[in-house]
Amino acid sequence: MKHIKTINSALKKSVEKGGCGECQASVAQKC
Amino acid sequence: MVHKFRAGGLFLALDIFSNGVHILDELSYKLLDFAGEDMPQVCPSIAYEELKEYSKDDIDECYDELLELHKKGILFSNDTYAKIAESMGPAPIKSMCLNVAHDCNLRCEYCFAAKGDFGQGRMLMPLEIGKKAIDFMIEKSMGRHNLELDFFGGEPLMNFDVVKGVVEYARSREKETNKNFRFTITTNGMLLNEENIDYINKEMFNVVLSIDGCKETNDKMRVAPNGTGSYDLIIPKFKKLVEKRGKDKSYYVRGTYTHFNTDFAKDVMHLYDLGFDQISVEPVVCDKELPYALTDADLPLIFNEYDKLANEILTLKKNGSHINFFHFMIDLNGGPCAIKRLRGCSCGNEYVAVTPEGDIYPCHQFVGVEEFKMGNLVDNTFNNEMKKDFSAINVYKKEDCDNCFAKFYCSGGCTANNYQYGGGFFKPHKYSCELQRKRLENSIMIQALLAQN
Numbered sequence: 136m137k138h139i140k141t142i143n144s145a146l147k148k149s150v151e152k153g154g155c156g157e158c159q160a161s162v163a164q165k166c
Numbered sequence: 167m168v169h170k171f172r173a174g175g176l177f178l179a180l181d182i183f184s185n186g187v188h189i190l191d192e193l194s195y196k197l198l199d200f201a202g203e204d205m206p207q208v209c210p211s212i213a214y215e216e217l218k219e220y221s222k223d224d225i226d227e228c229y230d231e232l233l234e235l236h237k238k239g240i241l242f243s244n245d246t247y248a249k250i251a252e253s254m255g256p257a258p259i260k261s262m263c264l265n266v267a268h269d270c271n272l273r274c275e276y277c278f279a280a281k282g283d284f285g286q287g288r289m290l291m292p293l294e295i296g297k298k299a300i301d302f303m304i305e306k307s308m309g310r311h312n313l314e315l316d317f318f319g320g321e322p323l324m325n326f327d328v329v330k331g332v333v334e335y336a337r338s339r340e341k342e343t344n345k346n347f348r349f350t351i352t353t354n355g356m357l358l359n360e361e362n363i364d365y366i367n368k369e370m371f372n373v374v375l376s377i378d379g380c381k382e383t384n385d386k387m388r389v390a391p392n393g394t395g396s397y398d399l400i401i402p403k404f405k406k407l408v409e410k411r412g413k414d415k416s417y418y419v420r421g422t423y424t425h426f427n428t429d430f431a432k433d434v435m436h437l438y439d440l441g442f443d444q445i446s447v448e449p450v451v452c453d454k455e456l457p458y459a460l461t462d463a464d465l466p467l468i469f470n471e472y473d474k475l476a477n478e479i480l481t482l483k484k485n486g487s488h489i490n491f492f493h494f495m496i497d498l499n500g501g502p503c504a505i506k507r508l509r510g511c512s513c514g515n516e517y518v519a520v521t522p523e524g525d526i527y528p529c530h531q532f533v534g535v536e537e538f539k540m541g542n543l544v545d546n547t548f549n550n551e552m553k554k555d556f557s558a559i560n561v562y563k564k565e566d567c568d569n570c571f572a573k574f575y576c577s578g579g580c581t582a583n584n585y586q587y588g589g590g591f592f593k594p595h596k597y598s599c600e601l602q603r604k605r606l607e608n609s610i611m612i613q614a615l616l617a618q619n
Contacts, residue, residue, distance in 0.1 A: 138194040138228045142617040143498035145186040145240045153503025157312045159348070160261035160517055162510050163495060163575040163609070164502035 168242055169571030170198055173611035174476070176618075180610060182571055183247065186240030187498055189614050193220055193228050201229070205236040247574070250504050251562035256515060256554050259306040260313050263519035263530040264299055266291040266328050267320035271356050272396055275387045276422055276450045276458055282320045284521070284534040290325040291522035296332035298543040299520045304343050306548075314371075316350040318519075318530055323357035333369050350374065352420075354388070355400035355407075363407045371416065375404045378421035379433020379447060386426055387458070405441060418492065421447040424458035428467040431474040438482075438489055446492030449601055451583050460597065469604050476608040480615055496575070496609040507561075510577025514540070514556025528556055531582030556581075564592045570599070572606045 158164055167182035170190070177195035179188045190198070200213035209229035214222060235241035268289050270282025282288065303313050315336070317329050329351065336347045348371040355375055366373055377400060378384040385395020404419065411417055419442045423430035434447050449468070452459050460468070475491065482489050501507070511517055514528030521533055524543035532538045541548035561567050561578035578584075579594040579602070588595035 136231050136234075138191045139231050139235065140189040140618070141186060141235065141240065142189060142614055143185065143187050145181070145184040145243075154257075154505045155503075156257055156260055156310050156516065158502060158506065159312075160314045160511065162502060162507055162577050163497065163606070164506060165497075166500065166502055 167203070167569070167571070168198060170195060171607050173607050174480075174615050176611065176614055178607075178610060178614055179241070180571055181241050181243055182574070183245050184240045184243040185498065185501075185574070186235070186243070187610055187614065188235065188241070189618060191228075193217070193224060194232060197225065197228055197232060201232055201236075201242065203242050205233060205242050207233070247504055247508060248562060251508050251560050254505060254508065254557070254560060256550075256557040257512065258308040258310050259303065259516055259518055260310040261315070261517045262299060262303055262313075263316050263318045263517075264291070264296065264332065265318050265320060265519060265521050265530070265533065266296065266322045266325045266332070268522050269324055270319060270321040270354070271324065271390065272321070272354050273389055273391050274354075275389075276424060276452060276456075278452075278531060279320060279533070284320075286521070286534055289522045291328055293328050293331040295520070295522065295524045295543060296328050297335050298524060300332060300336045300339065300347075302520075302526075302543055304339060304345060307345070311344060312346050312348065314348045314350070316352060318352050321354055321356070322351055323353050323362060326357070326362055330365065348372075352376065354396065355403050356390075356396060358400075358403040358407060363403070363410060366407065367411045367415065373407065373411070373417040375400075375407065375417065375419045376421070377401075377404065377419050377437070378423070379427065379430065380436040383423075383427045383430075383433050384421070387422070387424065401440065408442060416444070418444045418446050420445075420492075422450050423447055424450045425460055425464060426458055428460075428464050429471060430468075431471045431478065434475055434491065435478055443488050444490050444492075448493065449598070451580075451587060451595065451598065453587075465597075465600060468601065472604050472608050476612055480612055483612075483616060493605045494609045494612060496606070496613065498610070498613055507574045507577060509560050510579075511581070512557075513581050514538075515553055515559075528552075529582055531580070531586070559591055564594055566594050566596075566599075570603070572599070572603050575606050576602045 158166055168179055170179045177190040179190055200210050268283045268286055273281045307313055322329055349369055350372040351370050352374040381397040384397040388396045419437050430447050434445055437445050449460055479489055519527045519530045519533050526540040527533045528538055540552050561573045564578040567573045567578050579598055583595045584593055585591055
């Protein structure tokens, strides 16, 4: 792309997993 | 929803519902205004009229790039979180703040714990209450494996034998119950010595060392009962603890900035110059009538300090040095699951605080607020209805957050601060929101500049 550079791989993934509650208590956190 | 902003000489865009971060050129930055949420297949004609300084070919080429990102789901993406928010309910309790001491050997001016006793009288937790707290966690955590407990106060080192007793008891129950306890201790450092430093470094998953910055800043607020500052006494002890702790274990030096030091970037860098590389210096949140309360007039000064700090950190990182500033930490490629982003700390639901007398509250900031007492470990009482009420708190229940670009990074703010200073559980504390948004922009800017290099 000439005009835009995306620097990351994008929240969409986090919808597909989650809720196991095993992560450290906290958000901006490791699964 | 897309938030576009300029920072560090860059044109940047954050796609709210995907977390996509894009570095733009000036044309694409301007063209975003004409794209709109539903992104039509062809560039709206008004864009050609308004952006006359660019050729039609350039505009078309640029618009095609924006459209491609939209099709990939990382620009003007759809909200896939709302339906998750609707279906969330109570969850097992898996973390606890254990107030082993409602007493303190300092009298910090801004202390939310009423200078140590939470307004409940000075007392230390008996070991039996600590053991009951562990039993409570094991029972209420149900199938959860990882449990977290923070030794807090007051000053927990004033009751260190109980800290050790609780750790020993928890460890003795880990295997039979298939639990893994991770302990943290938060200390002002006054009572640190060789023996407890070694114990802390062995048993504590994380250590929080309280200090506000340089001597002048720290000793204005963090004073002993006789009014003398704590800086000279704690610095050598903190250095020793961190030196012996090793690089692979978590710690933070953690301070508070107030109206008296809105130039706090110098305090952060002072802590770094002392050899601490895990640093958090955070805004005081208090009654706005207090003399040290941050004011609206302070906001531009604070924003400027966050800019200064971002530049300092960027320079260090580019030179290969390690520094971690708590409020600039952001994981743009991973981060937590949707439920964590919607709930944040989940106080009163997955997280509770326990007092020396065994009273249970939704979190350490609610301790002493009688209407939110959830139960008592001695009486074996617990209010599951109140837990259910707290489990209903998430960012989608806060109207003020609807159009905020930071909502999946702060989850709608601190529940206790919202209740005490924002106007209710579902009313974010506006001042904290201003700071949160500024810090998020700077965090993204740091990542973008590092990615660009």
